[in-house]
Amino acid sequence: xxxxxxxxxxxxxxxxxxxxxxxxxxxxxxxxxxxxxxxxxxxxxxxxxxxxxxxxxxxxxxxxxxxxxxxxxxxxxxxxxxxxxxxxxxxxxxxxxxxxxxxxxxxxxxxxxxxxxxxxxxxxxxxxxxxxxxxxxxxxxxxxxxxxxxxxxxxxxxxxxxxxxxxxxxxxxxxxxxxxxxxxxxxxxxxxxxxxxxxxxxxxxxxxxxxxxxxxxxxxxxxxxxxxxxxxxxxxxxxxxxxxxxxxxxxxxxxxxxxxxxxxxxxxxxxxxxxxxxxxxxxxxxxxxxxxxxxxxxxxxxxxxxxxxxxxxxxxxxxxxxxxxxxxxxxxxxxxxxxxxxxxxxxxxxxxxxxxxxxxxxxxxxxxxxxxxxxxxxxxxxxxxxxxxxxxxxxxxxxxxxxxxxxxxxxxxxxxxxxxxxxxx
Numbered sequence: 001x002x003x004x005x006x007x008x009x010x011x012x013x014x015x016x017x018x019x020x021x022x023x024x025x026x027x028x029x030x031x032x033x034x035x036x037x038x039x040x041x042x043x044x045x046x047x048x049x050x051x052x053x054x055x056x057x058x059x060x061x062x063x064x065x066x067x068x069x070x071x072x073x074x075x076x077x078x079x080x081x082x083x084x085x086x087x088x089x090x091x092x093x094x095x096x097x098x099x100x101x102x103x104x105x106x107x108x109x110x111x112x113x114x115x116x117x118x119x120x121x122x123x124x125x126x127x128x129x130x131x132x133x134x135x136x137x138x139x140x141x142x143x144x145x146x147x148x149x150x151x152x153x154x155x156x157x158x159x160x161x162x163x164x165x166x167x168x169x170x171x172x173x174x175x176x177x178x179x180x181x182x183x184x185x186x187x188x189x190x191x192x193x194x195x196x197x198x199x200x201x202x203x204x205x206x207x208x209x210x211x212x213x214x215x216x217x218x219x220x221x222x223x224x225x226x227x228x229x230x231x232x233x234x235x236x237x238x239x240x241x242x243x244x245x246x247x248x249x250x251x252x253x254x255x256x257x258x259x260x261x262x263x264x265x266x267x268x269x270x271x272x273x274x275x276x277x278x279x280x281x282x283x284x285x286x287x288x289x290x291x292x293x294x295x296x297x298x299x300x301x302x303x304x305x306x307x308x309x310x311x312x313x314x315x316x317x318x319x320x321x322x323x324x325x326x327x328x329x330x331x332x333x334x335x336x337x338x339x340x341x342x343x344x345x346x347x348x349x350x351x352x353x354x355x356x357x358x359x360x361x362x363x364x365x366x367x368x369x370x371x372x373x374x375x376x377x378x379x380x381x382x383x384x385x386x387x388x389x390x391x392x393x394x395x396x397x398x399x400x401x402x403x404x405x406x407x408x409x410x411x412x413x414x415x416x417x418x419x420x421x422x423x424x425x
Contacts (some may be wrong), residue, residue: 002036006140006149009140012041012045012053012061019339022055023055026414037310038065041065060218062123065121102179113143138163148372151198163202168204201217202221207363208335212379218345223416224337236319242389245281245317246281256326258378264298267298267389280316282307283306317349321349321393324354325344325361335359336361348400350371352391356375360373361373370402
């Protein structure tokens with residue numbers, strides 16, 4: 001069985017977006033499925049991690065085509081230094097030119113700025129599929145332009161088509177922040193609905209997403225993200241400090257304001273707490289987060305590292321006393337399950353999450369006994385949880401007794417994907 005996978009994010013892309021399909025491709029052949037990957041030849045990746053290229057199976061066919069991205073025009077209109085970010089890391093302090101650029105991007109590049117890749121990709125893949133047939137097409141978004149490629153190929157060849165949503169479309173955390181006109185917003189909703197209804201199956205990463213999409217397509221399934229490490233019983237050498245570590249992007253929506261307040265108050269109330277505390281932020285951090293840390297008197301406790309290759313991330317996780325997971329405080333917060341939760345599970349360190357106590361993330365923490373989630377504004381409970389963690393740290397008894405983790409191994413999840421694909425054939 002041959003499957004054509006359409007994905008924008010592929011090594012050397014770094015960050016979380018590349019992990020899902022890199023790992024599926026890594027294991028699909030173990031279940032009798034031959035993957036063919038179609039990706040971009042000259043991408044504009046916000047992060048790069050060339051070490052991930054070593055994980056691509058040597059015998060995989062990879063098709064690449066160039067893309068024209070409008071970001072390259074930015075330098076023509078904006079003489080300031082251009083920095084690469086992904087769509088979810090919106091600049092809250094934009095210049096006038098930046099605001100105009102965001103408005104144009106939101107309203108004229110639909111479904112997204114990779115829309116110019118749709119037509120040439122369809123033309124290239126039509127020629128390829130006539131010569132080299134496949135059984136199923138899979139498109140992974142965002143960017144959702146990949147789904148438009150999948151849709152057009154579905155209509156052309158009447159092939160089975162699976163749309164994979166690593167993040168939701170109109171319910172994604174930053175959608176409500178975009179300066180969309182009514183016409184543009186309707187266009188997004190209409191395209192999302194069409195993709196969902198025309199797909200032979202829809203794959204999502206969480207239960208809330210599935211509930212939202214079932215009304216459009218009854219063949220909607222949850223295939224969560226996961227981890228690809230060996231579950232070891234060995235004990236890591238822990239940080240000597242009471243380290244609270246967040247790995248990944250920390251934008252304004254994820255700024256855990258109640259946490260900084262709780263830490264500030266504990267520092268004033270508990271002798272020696274500030275001396276022991278270390279806040280590790282590994283990844284891109286928005287200026288508003290750093291400003292609040294400064295105002296909270298936590299500057300001396302802060303250790304910031306811009307980016308760490310994925311191969312080194314696990315070391316930081318295993319050494320940390322506490323792993324911090326901050327959910328975006330947005331209307332769709334209940335359905336957000338960041339990919340790092342599964343990496344955190346492997347580290348077997350206590351997880352402190354800040355987000356909805358009745359969301360998808362909360363359910364994972366409960367079934368794995370891997371940590372605690374506290375609501376966004378509940379400073380009182382946060383202080384209680386952190387103080388308990390700190391007291392156990394002082395006694396050298398800060399441990400976690402997690403369970404039911406093996407179900408989230410990438411190979412186990414790929415097995416579920418393979419079963420789904422074989423049913424569609």
